[in-house]
Amino acid sequence: MRRKLAALFAALVVAAATLAGCGSKQESGTEQTQSQEQTGSQSSGQEKVTIRLTGWASSPAETKILETLLDGFRAKYPNIEVSYEPVNADYDKKLQADAVAGTMADVFYMDVLWAPDWINKGLAIPLDEYIQAEGVDLSDFEESLLRGFQMNGKTYGLPKGYSTLGLFYNVEMFEQAGLQPPKTWDELVETAKALTKGDVKGIVITPDHARFVPFIYMAGGKLFNEDKTEAYFNSPEAVQAAEFYVGLVTKHKVADTPKALGAEWAGDAFAKGRAAMAIEGHWMIPFLQEKAPDLKYGVVELPEGPKGRSNFVFTVAYAVSKDSKHPAEAFKLVNYLTSEEAQRQMIQLGLELPSRKSVAKDPFFADKPDRQALIAGVAYAIPFQYTANHAPYVDEFAKALENMILNGADPKTELDKVQAKFEQVIKQQ
Amino acid sequence: MLRRLRSQKVQDIVTAYVFLVPTLMILGIFVFAPVFYAIYLSFFDYDILAPQNSRFVGLGNYLEAFQDPVFRKAVKNVIYYAAVVVPTQMVLAFLLALGVTSGTRFQNFFRVAYFIPTVTSSVVISHMFLYIYSTTGLLNHVLGWFGIPPHNWMEDVRTALPAIMAMNIWTTAGQYMVIFTAGLNDIPEEYYEAAKVDGATYWQRLWYITLPLLRPVTLFVSMMSVIGTLQLFDQPYLMTNGQGGPADATMTVMLYIYKNAFGGYFRMGYASALSVLLFLLILVLSIIQRKWFGQEVQY
Numbered sequence: 001m002r003r004k005l006a007a008l009f010a011a012l013v014v015a016a017a018t019l020a021g022c023g024s025k026q027e028s029g030t031e032q033t034q035s036q037e038q039t040g041s042q043s044s045g046q047e048k049v050t051i052r053l054t055g056w057a058s059s060p061a062e063t064k065i066l067e068t069l070l071d072g073f074r075a076k077y078p079n080i081e082v083s084y085e086p087v088n089a090d091y092d093k094k095l096q097a098d099a100v101a102g103t104m105a106d107v108f109y110m111d112v113l114w115a116p117d118w119i120n121k122g123l124a125i126p127l128d129e130y131i132q133a134e135g136v137d138l139s140d141f142e143e144s145l146l147r148g149f150q151m152n153g154k155t156y157g158l159p160k161g162y163s164t165l166g167l168f169y170n171v172e173m174f175e176q177a178g179l180q181p182p183k184t185w186d187e188l189v190e191t192a193k194a195l196t197k198g199d200v201k202g203i204v205i206t207p208d209h210a211r212f213v214p215f216i217y218m219a220g221g222k223l224f225n226e227d228k229t230e231a232y233f234n235s236p237e238a239v240q241a242a243e244f245y246v247g248l249v250t251k252h253k254v255a256d257t258p259k260a261l262g263a264e265w266a267g268d269a270f271a272k273g274r275a276a277m278a279i280e281g282h283w284m285i286p287f288l289q290e291k292a293p294d295l296k297y298g299v300v301e302l303p304e305g306p307k308g309r310s311n312f313v314f315t316v317a318y319a320v321s322k323d324s325k326h327p328a329e330a331f332k333l334v335n336y337l338t339s340e341e342a343q344r345q346m347i348q349l350g351l352e353l354p355s356r357k358s359v360a361k362d363p364f365f366a367d368k369p370d371r372q373a374l375i376a377g378v379a380y381a382i383p384f385q386y387t388a389n390h391a392p393y394v395d396e397f398a399k400a401l402e403n404m405i406l407n408g409a410d411p412k413t414e415l416d417k418v419q420a421k422f423e424q425v426i427k428q429q
Numbered sequence: 430m431l432r433r434l435r436s437q438k439v440q441d442i443v444t445a446y447v448f449l450v451p452t453l454m455i456l457g458i459f460v461f462a463p464v465f466y467a468i469y470l471s472f473f474d475y476d477i478l479a480p481q482n483s484r485f486v487g488l489g490n491y492l493e494a495f496q497d498p499v500f501r502k503a504v505k506n507v508i509y510y511a512a513v514v515v516p517t518q519m520v521l522a523f524l525l526a527l528g529v530t531s532g533t534r535f536q537n538f539f540r541v542a543y544f545i546p547t548v549t550s551s552v553v554i555s556h557m558f559l560y561i562y563s564t565t566g567l568l569n570h571v572l573g574w575f576g577i578p579p580h581n582w583m584e585d586v587r588t589a590l591p592a593i594m595a596m597n598i599w600t601t602a603g604q605y606m607v608i609f610t611a612g613l614n615d616i617p618e619e620y621y622e623a624a625k626v627d628g629a630t631y632w633q634r635l636w637y638i639t640l641p642l643l644r645p646v647t648l649f650v651s652m653m654s655v656i657g658t659l660q661l662f663d664q665p666y667l668m669t670n671g672q673g674g675p676a677d678a679t680m681t682v683m684l685y686i687y688k689n690a691f692g693g694y695f696r697m698g699y700a701s702a703l704s705v706l707l708f709l710l711i712l713v714l715s716i717i718q719r720k721w722f723g724q725e726v727q728y
């Protein structure tokens with residue numbers, strides 16, 4: 001009997017411990033938020049406020065320079081402590097999980113592609129009142145970048161940097177063939193033809209909407225109407241653009257996909273000398289420096305289409321989250337990290353182009369024609385952005401391009417499918 | 430006396446339940462509750478980032494699933510995948526098991542060698558095979574010796590899924606080999622000796638003794654194998670950048686569920702409905718297998 005009782009008691013203790021374990025976590029959680037609230041109300045005083053900053057870490061060098069910038073911020077605002085919490089993989093999933101749990105960091109990276117969804121679902125707060133309070137001059141930011149983070153007349157993030165697409169070409173191969181970088185679509189085909197020899201293709205083409213969409217605009221088409229309620233994925237211009245882009249691989253046989261060239265991505269194929277040209281962005285510059293330091297390359301603007309120029313601009317903004325208890329202090333950090341002095345430090349690293357026009361005129365860029373070609377593109381670029389809930393039809397778009405390039409499927413039929421998917425998704429909203 | 434016995438019994442039951450409480454709580458919180466919640470969510474249009482906008486759609490998600498070309502393609506893919514992988518892998522595992530129990534030299538070395546792919550992380554294996562399958566990779570290099578031109582295995586809609594099949598057969602055959610080996614060692618030696626005395630050949634012994642007595646093991650292996658193949662996720666996710674490409678050639682049900690739930694589709698309700706459908710598919714196939722292999726054999 002006594003042994004039974006002892007066992008019963010032991011089991012109860014285990015159960016109680018388990019319960020307590022679950023409970024105490026919640027308790028400490030509420031305590032934390034309470035203490036945060038308290039400091040929030042006292043933030044005007046000497047109480048220290050902690051701002052959490054999260055983003056993906058593209059390289060240790062970037063993390064290091066960001067830490068240096070943060071030290072500068074801490075020195076300037078002794079009342080605000082910053083804790084930097086980089087995410088190494090699946091950033092968007094992590095952030096969305098945090099958003100559901102109500103534990104988002106105060107300041108977070110917002111990719112322009114995800115901005116419509118995240119703004120629409122209330123993850124980022126409008127910054128207009130803080131922009132006014134801090135006296136930020138928005139006109140210094142490139143318009144095509146800022147536009148990606150503005151919705152219904154409100155600004156939800158300040159871009160930290162950007163890249164457009166450029167045509168990277170292998171200088172040695174061009175010199176041997178006695179060629180100039182192409183300026184139009186027709187010249188692109190001719191040049192690629194002249195450069196396709198043996199194992200080397202004239203250009204490496206990625207079956208990716210992030211490279212293809214500008215060609216639709218160059219052909220005179222567009223993706224959406226002004227308020228993005230209608231799309232034109234299967235317009236005659238889009239079909240014409242697809243026929244040109246895909247035709248480089250299927251019709252003219254002057255291009256191939258990175259994988260077909262035995263490479264991971266277009267930059268890799270270019271670095272390995274398997275293609276004479278590649279359409280990529282600023283990220284190619286540090287990549288080539290590391291992987292192919294002896295490769296002589298040049299960058300020019302994307303060739304002009306029948307109806308003019310176009311480009312995609314890839315950008316990321318610092319945004320303030322819905323869970324921030326100290327949005328005013330959080331914005332001070334956003335403002336500091338996107339300020340002219342911070343960007344002048346950041347450009348030395350050569351990871352991305354500065355979002356401020358004044359910094360783009362920095363002498364750093366004077367002797368760098370490769371970067372200048374990419375900066376020139378921003379004047380007529382559109383943000384790399386679709387609508388809220390874009391993933392289902394953009395996945396369809398990616399499949400369509402794969403089908404066209406890898407299976408030789410008919411562009412019109414494939415683009416019709418994308419259009420149908422778009423209409424289905426928009427109807428569900 | 431009787432009363433005392435009864436109270437003793439009640440006490441035993443109470444004690445048992447008290448001991449079960451921690452386990453039940455953990456299972457309840459992390460297994461049962463999510464399962465039932467998923468079934469509940471499958472009747473809603475539910476966005477995890479905007480739960481306030483969720484609305485009841487009844488069987489709407491299920492009806493949509495049957496008309497969704499991507500889901501249909503995914504189901505077709507996993508059934509094709511299971512139809513090829515399960516029998517091949519079982520036969521291979523069985524032959525390997527016969528090999529490593531036959532008493533040949535270096536038997537233990539082979540056991541370990543065949544089992545290593547199973548304990549290796551699927552991430553490592555997927556990346557290794559990406560290199561093997563790449564246009565300039567090992568496979569094309571070897572084929573080149575026989576004058577076969579290089580092929581872009583992972584970007585061809587006809588070869589992408591078979592490429593993953595081959596990889597997975599290689600990976601998991603060792604795992605089932607171990608289970609078959611255990612089953613083979615369980616068959617009493619006397620049966621074979623008696624059969625030998627009666628003049629049974631090796632093939633007769635294999636057909637009339639080994640295979641029937643291995644039935645419970647075969648059932649277990651085939652069930653695990655079918656469940657594993659229908660839930661295929663990590664290899665296509667890792668080898669196609671999470672897209673199931675090219676053009677849905679390697680899209681699986683799990684991958685599509687993941688995309689709907691977490692991949693930016695913001696459709697947790699629909700993903701839940703797809704999970705329930707996958708569960709039903711696995712349940713039906715498991716019941717059928719039990720019917721086939723289920724009868725115990727006694728000698």
